[in-house]
Amino acid sequence: MQDLMLILPPLIVFLGATALLLVDLKIADDRKETVAWIAMFLLVGALIAAVMLLYFNRTGDVLYGFSNMILTDRYAALLDIVFALIGIGVFLLTLRYNRVHQIMRGEFFVLTLFSIGGMMLMAHAANLVTIFVALEMFSIPLYVLCGVARPRLDSEESSLKYFLLGAFASGFLVYGIALMYGATGTLDIATMLKQVERGQAPLLLVIGAGLMLVGLGFKVAAVPFHMWTPDVYDGAPTTVTAFMTTATKAAGFAALVRVFLLGPGAFVGSLVSAIAILAALTMIFGNLFALAQRSVKRMLAYSSIAHAGYLLAGIASVANIGQSANAVIFYLATYAATSLAAFGVLSEIGSMNRDEDHGLERYTGLAKRNPALAWVMALALFSLMGMPLTAGFTGKYLLFQSAVSSGLNWLALLGVITSVISAFYYLRVIVHMFMKEDATVAANNEQYYVSKPSLVMMTLASVAVVALGLLPTLLLNMFA
Amino acid sequence: MSTLVVLPILFPLIGVVINAFLGKRLGEKVVGALATLMCSAAFVVALMLFSQVSVSKEHAIHAEFGTWIGVGKLNVPFGFLVDSLSSALMLIITGVGALIHLYSIGYIHGDPRANRYFVYLNLFVASMLVLVMGSNYLLMFVGWELVGLCSYLLIGFWFDKVKNAEAARKAFVVNRIGDVGFILGIMLIFVTFGTLNYHDIFAVVGDHKTAALALAGDPVAPAVLSAITLLLFIGAMGKSAQLPLFVWLPDAMAGPTPASALIHAATMVTAGIYMIVRSNALFHVAADTSNFVALIGALTAFIAGSIALRQFDIKKVLAYSTVSQLGFMIAAAGLGAYTASIFHLMTHAFFKALLFLAAGSVIHGMEHYSHAHHSAQHIDPQDMRNMGGLRGKMPVTFWAFIIGGLSLAGLPPFSGFWSKDEIIVAALHNPLVFALLACTAVFTAFYTGRQLVMVFFGSARSKDASHAEESGMAMKLPLIVLSVLALIGGGLNLPGSMWLEHWLEPVVGVHEGGFNLPIAALFSALALVALAAAWVMYRDGKRDTSLTPQLSSVSSFLNKAWQIDALYRAAIIMPFYALSSFLARVFDLGGIDGAVNGIGTLTKGIAAALRPLQSGFVRSYGLVMIVGVVALMAWLVINTR
Amino acid sequence: MSVEFFLFLLVAAVAVVAALGLLLSRNAIYAAMFLILNMASVAVIYLLLNAPFIAAVQVAVYAGAIMVLFVFVIMLLGAEKLNPADTKLALKWQRPLSIVLGMALFLLLGAVILTRLGGAVAAKMIDTSPLAIGKALFTTYLLPFEVVSVLLLAAVVGAVVLTKKS
């Protein structure tokens, strides 16, 4: 019984999603919003369960369950909360977007819930089997969700690219796990950690962990395993992209934290330095490519790559792993809030124009047409840029701080420099929204309204961005 | 007592919130009045705090509102520090700020975005107060970024003009370069001292009067301190417009004139000076950085002063003069004359705000004719070549300009004379800095005289000038108040009383500067001669009045601001362009579109060079992944024990 | 050389040839057949490695169910003839680079395996009967087992979403 309590949040999501699959049959096609509301209700339940996990385990003990397959600690509970909130945020966006783009289907919500359940499970993983199963559990529904807007070719193309490369990356992941198992004779992360702490880190284990890094690096879009990211984020429906930038990244990093930061990886110098190099490459290429984009959606895709680089810097900071893990989880939460705010704007724009064109000109003069959208977008972009007083600054500060205290001064410096470069492309959008007028768009078009649920979501996300920027202690206290 | 400390920040913030949300309903007049009222209220509280500081034993009020960030070793309180230095600056910010708010009511009247303008102004005052009142470097940085944001918003306020949006972006980007230095400096401070609070850091550095280094025994300490101060100074270079980062300030004049007066002349640009003076304990022990600071300051003063000699735009002259005067202050800070630096900062705030507001009044008056007659033929109302003879038409503006100008020129008994003199005296032991500053002083007097004559004397050179009219009361009143301040501001630190010197002693320590009668006499005489020369050269209204002048090579060099923008273009932007177009040709045989300019081309170049890598082919993506796998495995095989 | 090892070499050779056949064949149906052959030979090796249950699952699930699905789809789409010409090959560097990188990958893997291994096989013979594996599945591995069942459900839903005529 206690075992079940430990994974109550994903349990609620899995069982609820299965039940929802049946309920969905009874709901007419023009009332699929009901399914969305039920799904949100389920996520609220999971949210409450996660808060309870946090509350009843105030001492922050690591509790194991299901023959050490899963564990529950602060990070797991916090990530559960993050995933549930992301899910609710995305579902609020779907109410208008999916209807306009004719992908308002019950299965959309069921699959998203399955995916969220897999991500929550990933946060609780204590064994490589759990990591593998959880990874596939959240990935396979995502392959489908990318292609849900078929027969639109962009959507199908993004789905196939994600699927083929994802399966390819899974191959490396599985082979890596096989080698790690071969080196240690166990799949349990804690047991592996003990062996490594005793100084037994054979090359086979290191290479296995390296191949696992490939598989997980693919999920979080680390250069050079990032190539799918811009195409898939670009082609997928915007609500799905919003889900992927925030939740997939968090799930991937949850696994990286478990295996590399809190697990055996942190004790192997060559792995740590390899992660630091990946972090550097990811920052550089993510930001450079983003500079060249004319489409806001694609720009945000590259920006999400760049942010994976900053996060990887946290994974490579192993001097004080508790501090680094805090910084990474905090950053994931801030990035989720920021990114949801930005994609909220994108999905509304996509609904207004009834297409998926996110060229800069679509944002020209937005401040005049939809001041609310323009301000939310500006706030989100400032936060992505790392402007002080926004969540993005606090998050970056904590990450770079832990990098510096781990002796990775060069990486922190690179992070700061690339953040400055990023100001160029974020600012370009702001200039287009606020400082240019668009003569071609009729301002009185009745489509240019903002839907209430999206507005609620964007307001909450914006408040979170500002609150986490002004008073990061609010969240950070939960770590201590 | 501690709650009083937040009030100066809170009042303008209330103005921001009310005006931002209800501005449209309240109407322009109420918005302006409310904003002015809030700033004045902040001034009143600042006065109260000032008096409390003067009677308190330790000459400082600390107020902490709990922990702001507490993670691991990093523990930053949400704390404010009002001591003699910050209270003095608070008076300037809120006082001059309130006057400029008042002036703006008249100036911005009729602009459709007036509400937004007052929101920005209030926000700016609040942010600047955060900057000077914070008790730690992180809070200073927050204020630092916020004022940068306000400045960006105000420069681009009339964003319909492409030029203004570009100027705003230039300011933003150049300032970000400085900010990188600043944030790195802050991080290095934290790594070195384990804290960001002024009090703790300066306690570690030790009693700066004896320059005893508490870190003694640690051989890297001096080098680390040099690095810290140098990084901080890079931040100051950006915000206080020093070489080589001063290029943004002259362009920043694109914003509304009162905003230029407040931000780009009187307050924000002095943030760098405040930061250096606040960190004087660090700079004091880092002698090599201090020398560097003094030299950069003097060079900036000299170069900007020489540029101002050959400008035609009334605001450009003042802008370069601001850069030049900031150079004076920075040089003083580098020379260790912190009091003199703050003294000049204060008098400069008075007379430069006055000059800018007067210039705004002139521009306003010049625009009168074309507005009234809907004249199709637009002349530039800011070009001094179109002015002349405004003395009789705008008497109050004229006298305000005269007082401000003579103060800038450094003529006794105007305030600028006293503060500039102190800096020059402090520079006596550094011949190079002294020579540069002396030349600059002469330049200053000359271009001020040239400006006065071109604008107010002679006869009108355009219809707009001959039909110019004096501005209204809301604009005249601040001019009068500021004129009085510019006239008597020198009294703050008159030889004999040295009030400011004693006031700042708890923060910057004792500094035996002072009055040197021969120097004072010499520089008064030089200023008089330069002014007279300007009078003689420009009195007849013939010189420099052609709108399409044949400039000599020297003049053209100065007019184009030492070709520094062109230099940056040639040295930095063009090579990037060349490189990127080369890459573009290599990677994309189809060739790229024709050249546009500057950064736009750079981005396009990078785009053209890199984007083919993202070819769209799944198999290529897989190939890149495999390259990564092989490289990663090779790295691991080589580097694992 | 033991009989077992000789048998392994023989089967391994078949497996490699089948894999190369998959890599090189121009017809998708042939490729699928080669893959089935490869899987069957790997199943034999499983038997040699004391894994009878896995061997049975390999034949039943992999070679049986999954590959039948592949063959079915290939025939359904009539996609067995693979772009015979390969003429307008946009990525002419792809093939040689892939082969070079594949060699590098194999050399690295092989080097790692050869430097590390050589440890003796565990002396004790473990119980690998279907009963033992079933017990483990429903005790230690209960949670992943249940999650996999949800995963299969999700996959079914996904397949329906992707193919249902809307």
Add this chain to the structure above:
Amino acid sequence: MTSIEPVILLSAVLFTIGAVGVLTRRNALMIFMSVELMLNAANLAFVAFAQQWGNLDGQLFVFFVMAVAAAEVAVGLALIVAIFRTKHSTDVDELSQLRG
């Protein structure tokens, strides 16, 4: 079997062939089958290592890999069929609209 080195080497060979197959084939179905070969190679390694360490964990992992592969195949083939309906092709090189 007294030594598992040859088995692991065989699995490395199969894994590499699978990876090269993914990179060189243009048909989505062929790429997918090559991925299956990679997973198959990993399974072989698992079983061999299980033999070496004398525990069941490796064999059980193989079971999960197979189950997951089945799920992947269901989704992947459905996807390929869906795209074939729109594009009348299974050539991945023709799906390169998204780029840059």
